[in-house]
Structure formats: C-alpha cells, structure tokens
Amino acid sequence: MAAQHSQGIQTLLEAEKEAAKIVQQARQYRVQKLKDARTEASKEIDEYKKVKEEEFKAVESSHAGITSSAQSAVDKETEVKLQQITDSYNQNKDKVVKKLLDRVVLVKPELHRNLTKVES
Structure with a gap:
C-alpha cells in the first residue's frame, strides 16, 4: 500500500510539473x-504617419504659391502706406513745430472759466 501511495504521489508531482510547463509555455x-x-502596431503607425506627412507636403506645396503672392501683396501695401505716412510727415512737420512753439511761447494769461470772483 505504501508503494501504491508513493506511486500516486509521484504521478501527482509529474502532473504538477507538466501543468507548470504548460503554464510557462502559455506565458x-x-x-x-x-x-x-x-511591432505590428508600430509599423502601422509609421505607415500612417508617412501617408499623412505626404498629404501635408502636398497641401503645403499647393498653397505655397498662394502664400507667397499674398505676402508680396501685403508687402506692397505696407510700402505704400509707409510712403504716405512719410510724405505726410514731411509736409506737415514745419506746421506742427510752429503750432507747438506758438502754444508754448505765446501765452495769454486769463482766468480759468470755472473760477468765480470772490467778493470781499
């Protein structure tokens, strides 16, 4: 009976080892x-990224001409406005200096309109 009992334990230990091997293989x-x-997801991400970059480059290149023409138009408009401001400055600077000097130098002393005469 002891041998049979020992053989049953041995069979259980072998079954346990086999189960541990199966669990290890599953892991x-x-x-x-x-x-x-x-790895597969990384490949798909790289492919998707490449496609989107190509689409972006295509859109960017198709709009490059529009952007440069718009920039040149804005630059021209800015130049025209700067020239107008410079011309206006050159035409009116003497008048402005004269007005400022007249205001500073030609002072007319008079009472303020809110000042009331105090009766004594």
Missing part, C-alpha cells in the same frame, strides 16, 4: 503575442 506565448502586436 511565453502571451508575451510573444504582445511583442508581435506592438
């Missing part, structure tokens, strides 16, 4: 599948 299989999935 390895799961880890490998995760690695494969990450």
